[in-house]
Amino acid sequence: MRSFTGRKPPENHLKAGYISLLSESRAPKWMQLPREILVGHGTIREIGRVCRKLGLSGSAIVVVDDITKKVAGDLVCETLADEGYDFTVFVTDSVRTERIEEVKMLGEEVGASFVIGVGGGTVIDLAKISSFEMNKPFLSVPTAAAHDGIASPRASVKDGEQSVSMAAQSPLGIVADTQVIASAPSRLLAAGCGDIISNFTAVMDWRLAHRLRNAPYSAYAAALSEMTARMIIESSDTIKPNVEESVRLVVKALISSGVAMSIAGSSAPASGSEHKFSHALDRIAPKPALHGEQCGVGAIMMMHLHGGDWRVIRNALIDIGAPVDAAGLGIDPEYIIEALTIAHTINPERYTILGTGITRDAAERLASVTKVI
């Protein structure tokens, strides 16, 4: 059991919290949250009943890709048929804008009333954004617990070679079958833990942006997001690959992180300087690693910049079997340094500890002090 306190809370920690509660923005807030969430062994067989419970009628578009069609998509279709639903399967290879248009056209053609995404980030993001643009509800059926996109209201869309993060909609329902997710490559579960642990530095950046730039801030969303990171760090020595109990813990953390983004009305509680670093790597690295893996390594370095206990983050990632350095990411150190120096240019409207950017020397020193290179 690891206990993590981040930076020593100031004496008036409660007061600081109180101040941030006082500063909760008073503008009317629209929070869209998932309504039915089912996590457990074999829950894919319940998908038809979940749709009924959600009052969904008419036909569905089931978005899969080659891997996830076999892994779970076919069983989802069988279960929908048993419950009397019509459906049309859309097999994708990406979440490019052309695919979004194709799903929308198909939806129009068959008169679909809702969309189900069965897969990883790419598949679920395609179901999320296309259903949002069709003004139809969507259900998230993750086949891996690799990041919090399974529950968030955000989507990353490939625009040319770049990935653009955009607001979309929360899933109306989430059906996470721990048996399916536990059989996914163990690297994916470790990546999901990296994405969650990175919430620590995301929240520290958010508080900094609130103090220095009066950025809209929600103490509730920050507390929920920080709690997910704390729980994963404190359980890091018990999270084991291909074990359903571990999957259940990580999936609940990913869902809570997605809910924190819904409460905040932005990805701020789960995306700070460490995500800027990851998105920068996605842009320049010849072969980027998984999103959550890059965010975990980013969190080690950004926690150091924040003056926090970066070794606790690094040790937890080691326990979990997630990468902690350039070698583990399979990325040349030169790209790590370059990504650090351009990270501040990603989502420039979001202020973080990176400020207006760090120099190459500072980046090199940061990456070596934290043993990333």
Ligand SMILES: NC(=O)C1=CN([C@@H]2O[C@H](COP(=O)(O)OP(=O)(O)OC[C@H]3O[C@@H](n4cnc5c(N)ncnc54)[C@H](OP(=O)(O)O)[C@@H]3O)[C@@H](O)[C@H]2O)C=CC1
């Ligand atoms: N919307 C959001 O809030 C977030 C979105 N993202 C985005 O998600 C994307 C990452 O998604 P992705 O590339 O799919 O990577 P993932 O990390 O989701 O999945 C990695 C790979 O594992 C495959 N996979 C998924 N489930 C299984 C399984 N059960 N067995 C075997 N393989 C499996 C995926 O295939 P497949 O692609 O077929 O599922 C993918 O090839 C990035 O573009 C990122 O920007 C990341 C974080 C948050």
Ligand SMILES: O=C(CO)COP(=O)(O)O
């Ligand atoms: O990955 C995310 C949260 O974990 C979403 O963050 P972005 O808004 O930076 O894409």
Ligand SMILES: [Zn+2]
């Ligand atoms: Zn993320």
